[in-house]
Amino acid sequence: xALISIPNLYSASAQTTPKGGIDWILVVDTSASMRGAxxxxxxxxxxxxxxxxxxxxxRLGDTVTIYSFDKDVxxxxxxxAINTNPDRGKLKQIISSxxxxxxxxxxxxxxxxxxxxxALLNKRANxxxxxxxxxxxxxxxxxxxxxxxxxYIPSNxxxxxxxxxxxxxxxxxxxxxxxxxxxxDFASNPALCGKGQVLRDPGGVQLNQLAQNIRPVLITPKxxxxxxxxxxxPVLPGTTTEPFNVNTISNVNGKVSLQLEDPNQSGIRxxxxxxxIDLAANQATVIPVRLQIPPEAKGGANNLRLVLISADQxxxxxKIDLPVTIKSQLQIQPxxxxxxxxxxxxxxxxxxLVVRSNISGTASSQLQGNFKNVSMAEPSAAISLQPGxxxxxxxxxxxxxxxAGDRTFTLVITPDNSIANPVSAxxxxxxxxxxxxxxxxSLLLVLLVLLIALIVxxxxxxxxxxxxxxxxxxxxxxxxxxxLLEPLPQSSxxxxxxxxxxxxxxxxxxxxxxxxxxTNSDAELVTVWRAGKKNIxxxxxxxxxxxxxxxxxxxxxxxxxxxxxxxxKLRFNWIEHQRPSEPSSGQTNF
Numbered sequence: 001x002a003l004i005s006i007p008n009l010y011s012a013s014a015q016t017t018p019k020g021g022i023d024w025i026l027v028v029d030t031s032a033s034m035r036g037a038x039x040x041x042x043x044x045x046x047x048x049x050x051x052x053x054x055x056x057x058x059r060l061g062d063t064v065t066i067y068s069f070d071k072d073v074x075x076x077x078x079x080x081a082i083n084t085n086p087d088r089g090k091l092k093q094i095i096s097s098x099x100x101x102x103x104x105x106x107x108x109x110x111x112x113x114x115x116x117x118x119a120l121l122n123k124r125a126n127x128x129x130x131x132x133x134x135x136x137x138x139x140x141x142x143x144x145x146x147x148x149x150x151x152y153i154p155s156n157x158x159x160x161x162x163x164x165x166x167x168x169x170x171x172x173x174x175x176x177x178x179x180x181x182x183x184x185d186f187a188s189n190p191a192l193c194g195k196g197q198v199l200r201d202p203g204g205v206q207l208n209q210l211a212q213n214i215r216p217v218l219i220t221p222k223x224x225x226x227x228x229x230x231x232x233x234p235v236l237p238g239t240t241t242e243p244f245n246v247n248t249i250s251n252v253n254g255k256v257s258l259q260l261e262d263p264n265q266s267g268i269r270x271x272x273x274x275x276x277i278d279l280a281a282n283q284a285t286v287i288p289v290r291l292q293i294p295p296e297a298k299g300g301a302n303n304l305r306l307v308l309i310s311a312d313q314x315x316x317x318x319k320i321d322l323p324v325t326i327k328s329q330l331q332i333q334p335x336x337x338x339x340x341x342x343x344x345x346x347x348x349x350x351x352x353l354v355v356r357s358n359i360s361g362t363a364s365s366q367l368q369g370n371f372k373n374v375s376m377a378e379p380s381a382a383i384s385l386q387p388g389x390x391x392x393x394x395x396x397x398x399x400x401x402x403x404a405g406d407r408t409f410t411l412v413i414t415p416d417n418s419i420a421n422p423v424s425a426x427x428x429x430x431x432x433x434x435x436x437x438x439x440x441x442s443l444l445l446v447l448l449v450l451l452i453a454l455i456v457x458x459x460x461x462x463x464x465x466x467x468x469x470x471x472x473x474x475x476x477x478x479x480x481x482x483x484l485l486e487p488l489p490q491s492s493x494x495x496x497x498x499x500x501x502x503x504x505x506x507x508x509x510x511x512x513x514x515x516x517x518x519t520n521s522d523a524e525l526v527t528v529w530r531a532g533k534k535n536i537x538x539x540x541x542x543x544x545x546x547x548x549x550x551x552x553x554x555x556x557x558x559x560x561x562x563x564x565x566x567x568x569k570l571r572f573n574w575i576e577h578q579r580p581s582e583p584s585s586g587q588t589n590f
Contacts, residue, residue, distance in 0.1 A: 021061035022131045022218055023079070023121050025167075026051055027110050029138035031070040034100040034174075040139065043174055044100040047137050053211045054135075055091045058082045064091055065117060069110035070102020071147060079121070107142040108151040111186070115159040118167040131218050132167040135210075139175040142182065153182040157189060164284045165193035165224070165249045170214055172199045193224050193249055193284075223250045223279075223315045225308055227322070234325040234419060237358055238295035240271065243288040246306065246320070250279045255311035258287060261319070266302045267294035268324060276311055291324065298387055299328035299359035299419060328420035331356045332413065337394065339429035344437075345400040347377055353392040353413075353425060360386050361417045367427070369409035373402035374429075376411075385415060396429065404433040476505040476527045478536060480559075480574030486567065487515060496573075499525065499536075508541065509565065519566030521545060525557075536574065538563060 028047060036042030055064060059082065066077040077094045080087060114134045121132050144150035169192060171183040187196030199213070226247040235241050246258070256277050260270035272290045279285050289306070306320040332355050339348040355363075363383040367376060378395035394411065407429050414422040433441075454465060461468065478499040489495050497512050506526040510516045521543020528535045538547060539554045546564040547555045557563075558579035563570040 021059065021063070022133055022215075023063045023065070023118075024054060024058065025065045025067070025114050025117055025132065025134045026054060027067045027069065027114050027134065027136045028098060029070070029105060029107075029110075029136075029140070029174075030068040030074075030098060030100045031102045031105045031140065031143075032100060033105075033140050040175075043139060044098075047174070048095050048098060050137070050210045051095050052092055055082075055088050055095070057211045057215065058088070063121075066091070066094060067110060067113055067117075068098055069106055069113075070100075071104040071106055073106065073110050073113045075113075104145060104147060105138065105140050105143040106147060106150065107136075107138060107182075108144070108153045108155060110136065111153055111156045112151050112159065115156055115163065115167070118163060119159070122163070122166050133214065133218055134167055134169045135172065135214065136170065136183075137172045137174060139173075141175075153186055156186070157191065160189055160191035163191070165191070165195065166283070167192075167195065168218060169196045170199055171197070172201060172210065174201055193226070195224075222252075223248065223254075223256070223308070223310070223318060225318050225320060227306070227320050232322075232324055234327045235291075235293050236327045237293050237297040237299075237329055239293050241291045241293070241324075243272075243290050246287040246289055246308075247284060248277075248279060248287060248308070249284045250315075252279075254279045254315070256315075257309050257311065258289065259307045259309060260291070260322075261305040261307055262302070263305075264302055266297055266304075266326075268292065268297065268302060268304060269294075270306075293324075293326060297326050297358065299326050299357070299417070301325050325419065326358070328359045328415065328417060329357060330359075330413075330415065330420055330423045332423040332425050334425065336426045337411070337428070339396060339427070341430045341432050342396075342398055343432045343434055344373075344398050344402040344404070345434070346398060348396045348398070348429065350378065350393050350395045353394055353411075355383075355385065355390045355392060355413060355423065356388065357385055357390065357415075357420070358387055359415065359417050359420055361415060363413050363415040365392070366412055366414070367409055368412055368424075370407060371409040371427075373399040373431075374407060374409070375399075383413065396427075398429075398431055402431050404431050406430055474503075475534070476529075477503050478505065478507065478525055478527055479534075480536065480557075480572060480577070482509075482512065482563075483571040483573060484513060484568075485562075485571055486569040509563075509570075513568060513570070515568050516565050519543060519568065521565045523563070523565060528556075536572075538572075 028051065032038070033040045034044040034047065051066070058064060062082045063079045064077060064082065065079050068074045068076055076098065077091060080091055082088060118132045118134060121127060142153060144152070169187060171187055173183065183198050187198050189196065199210070228245060228247065232241060232244060248256070256279060258270065258273055258277070260268070262268055269292050270289070271292045273287060277285065277287055302324045304322040304324055306322050308318040308320070332353060337351050337353070339351065342348050363385050365376065365379050365383060367374065375397045376394070377397045378393045383390070383392055392413070409427050410424050411427050412422050412424045454468070457468060458465060463471070480499050482497045482499065484495055484497070499507070506524055508522055508524050510522045516522060522541040523545045524539045524541055526537050526539055528537045536557050537554055538545065538552065538557050540552060543565070545552055547557070548562050549564070557572045557574070559572070559574045559577045561572045561579065563572060
């Protein structure tokens with residue numbers, strides 16, 4: 001007979017006989033095809049002989065329950081205990097009375113009834129230490145045509161979860177054609193914890209060996225182990241992991257202990273459980289596990305193994321792979337670096353950062369934040385990290401075109417190891433401006449102010465800069481003209497002398513009029529500014545000078561003033577510069 005095994009997560013076995021007994025639930029297909037209806041092979045007598053063999057080989061203390069099913073399910077024998085030979089005889093009579101005359105094959109309902117009965121058995125006071133074994137014998141596919149509200153095989157999955165891995169289930173497939181695929185799917189359901197099997201025996205040719213093949217499976221000590229948490233969350237050095245569970249179930253009573261194997265000698269140790277664990281037969285047991293991570297543990301993955309050991313060595317040790325990732329620990333000192341004052345275009349002094357870590361590898365460095373015109377001169381390449389302390393020299397370069405002022409930014413060290421987080425330090429420096437640049441900037445500011453002032457003056461004066469320059473050049477030059485009244489000149493061209501054309505700030509009258517040189521007097525025309533207003537004064541140099549018949553030493557000239565020096569009489573012309581009216585003396589002349 002070919003045994004199609006459903007793989008356990010972890011299992012081990014040894015040859016011992018458990019205490020307690022086996023509760024057999026035998027479920028027999030009694031549809032007409034089992035006796036050869038429709039051209040199939042008549043295997044029903046072989047099936048009944050096989051069930052009889054179960055009864056003959058049943059041990060004292062075992063119980064037998066028999067269900068038959070076709071269109072519906074019938075309970076033929078209910079928990080008949082094997083204590084005496086008459087008990088076996090009673091069961092054989094029931095087996096002998098079974099008939100394969102039914103129509104349809106309601107396999108799903110038969111599974112349901114068997115699981116419900118298994119649940120009742122496992123709730124009995126003496127259930128601890130006993131084994132429930134369900135054996136189905138059928139030759140065909142599930143056929144529920146015309147059956148109202150049928151129960152399908154997969155719908156019984158919830159019953160499996162409620163059973164908590166307790167029953168063994170054997171599907172004996174006797175049909176000549178391909179057996180029911182749903183049987184395979186149901187037998188391999190994780191909720192059975194590996195206790196489901198499909199036994200393929202086309203035509204029932206080896207049914208006489210069925211009992212001999214099934215009983216050893218039930219009496220061999222077996223332990224199933226499941227670690228639901230395949231990957232623990234990363235843990236920090238010097239901490240204890242959160243409890244995680246190892247699920248176990250055994251078909252025998254026993255004691256087990258848990259040990260930890262550490263091939264890489266990381267120093268991780270098992271702190272719980274710290275004692276042996278009692279396992280009750282066919283009862284799921286959860287073992288909470290906690291690990292202690294040493295403070296000096298190196299960051300990264302550690303491939304540990306949990307080893308479950310039977311106290312009486314009836315079951316071989318079971319090893320469970322347990323990968324544990326230790327988080328990286330990166331610390332940086334100091335967390336603030338002050339480079340002080342540095343002149344633009346210069347390089348700072350070297351400061352040293354110390355990185356403490358529990359990983360090895362490389363890391364990169366970069367600046368973040370307001371680091372414009374500042375770059376790192378050191379480190380210039382990748383940083384090599386080692387477990388423990390790594391000293392990192394840091395030096396900054398400030399570009400020539402940097403402006404003066406405070407700079408605060410962040411230096412970030414980023415490990416290449418994905419389990420490590422970046423660390424950072426705050427960096428501060430003050431950039432100084434070189435003296436020559438200060439001078440240049442000051443000059444530029446002065447020029448800017450002057451340019452603005454020039455623009456304002458041009459707007460106010462409504463003149464171009466060239467016109468303003470020309471006005472400035474003419475600021476202290478004489479203006480107007482002198483007209484020679486006496487003696488009359490020989491030529492009319494010599495009658496008027498333009499002072500404006502002289503482009504001078506002062507001039508002697510004797511230099512302009514030769515006739516004055518023969519007198520014993522002379523005067524000088526001078527440009528003078530008073531209260532922001534341009535004036536032209538006549539200053540006596542020698543002799544006697546009259547202005548408007550008034551003897552003067554210095555007098556301000558106005559348009560049409562008469563100047564007399566000896567026998568020379570002149571008129572001063574300066575348009576729009578009339579002499580202001582003199583205040584009245586208070587007397588009236590008639």
